[in-house]
Amino acid sequence: MSASHSVAQDPARKRSRRVAAAACVGVLLLASALYVRAQDSLKARLLMAVPDLIPSDAALMGYALPRGRAAFLRHCSDCHGRDARGDPGRGIPNLTDADWLYGSGRIGEIERIVLYGIRSGHSKAQQAADMPAFATAHPYARYAIEPLDPQQLSDVAGLVYSFQHRSAVTPESIARGTQVYHGKGLCFDCHSDHATGDPAIGAPNLTDGVWLYGDGSLESIKAHIARGLKGVCPAWASRLRPETIRAIAVYVHTLSAHPTSTPR
Numbered sequence: 001m002s003a004s005h006s007v008a009q010d011p012a013r014k015r016s017r018r019v020a021a022a023a024c025v026g027v028l029l030l031a032s033a034l035y036v037r038a039q040d041s042l043k044a045r046l047l048m049a050v051p052d053l054i055p056s057d058a059a060l061m062g063y064a065l066p067r068g069r070a071a072f073l074r075h076c077s078d079c080h081g082r083d084a085r086g087d088p089g090r091g092i093p094n095l096t097d098a099d100w101l102y103g104s105g106r107i108g109e110i111e112r113i114v115l116y117g118i119r120s121g122h123s124k125a126q127q128a129a130d131m132p133a134f135a136t137a138h139p140y141a142r143y144a145i146e147p148l149d150p151q152q153l154s155d156v157a158g159l160v161y162s163f164q165h166r167s168a169v170t171p172e173s174i175a176r177g178t179q180v181y182h183g184k185g186l187c188f189d190c191h192s193d194h195a196t197g198d199p200a201i202g203a204p205n206l207t208d209g210v211w212l213y214g215d216g217s218l219e220s221i222k223a224h225i226a227r228g229l230k231g232v233c234p235a236w237a238s239r240l241r242p243e244t245i246r247a248i249a250v251y252v253h254t255l256s257a258h259p260t261s262t263p264r
Helices: 003-048 051-056 058-075 107-116 150-162 171-182 218-227 242-257
Strands: none
Touching (some): 003 242, 051 107, 051 242, 107 242, 150 171
């Protein structure tokens, strides 16, 4: 091949390479545009879906779970932990045990709490009841409740302890504690006649051995009855995008539905 023939082919080769490169860029741009369109479509579907029906849609779950997990680790794990098991020392609930303080663990219920919080100051927050501080002069801010004396505190704490440790509490103390529970202490008003709680207002079940605060020991129960409780969860409605909040709710729902699927 002569030098003049080789030189003549160089511009053609360069043009061919430029065309091929432009075609590759075009394919990538098209693929990117299609991906963005598909993601936007899934985001719209996620927001329009009935929350509690989302688990039946594999595509929506595939979209929501990684986003919910990432948002949970970024925004929620400082309190609930990366494993979502909470902290009974601070009254932060375990989100993996299917024991729900508010509601029954439905996605719509979880989403409402993420949106508005618990005692967060938001007008739509869950804030129907607090645990009175029965060792103080004025146990309850919402209405007048009489304080309990040391014996009454010990007896009603003994009653609660007896639900899991019947033989460790005397029948006489249980009887006195029952009187306080259904009488002066007004405990039944939130925790129900049978101490099984009320998830509509966030009153925990006292009979199941799951403790939001403390370790379930007699002294721990007595201390919390004495000083009262009113935990806070922040409202995220103005801080996170709606699709992120819904994705978090979907993710948290799966932690109790599939307890082994905890974040790492």
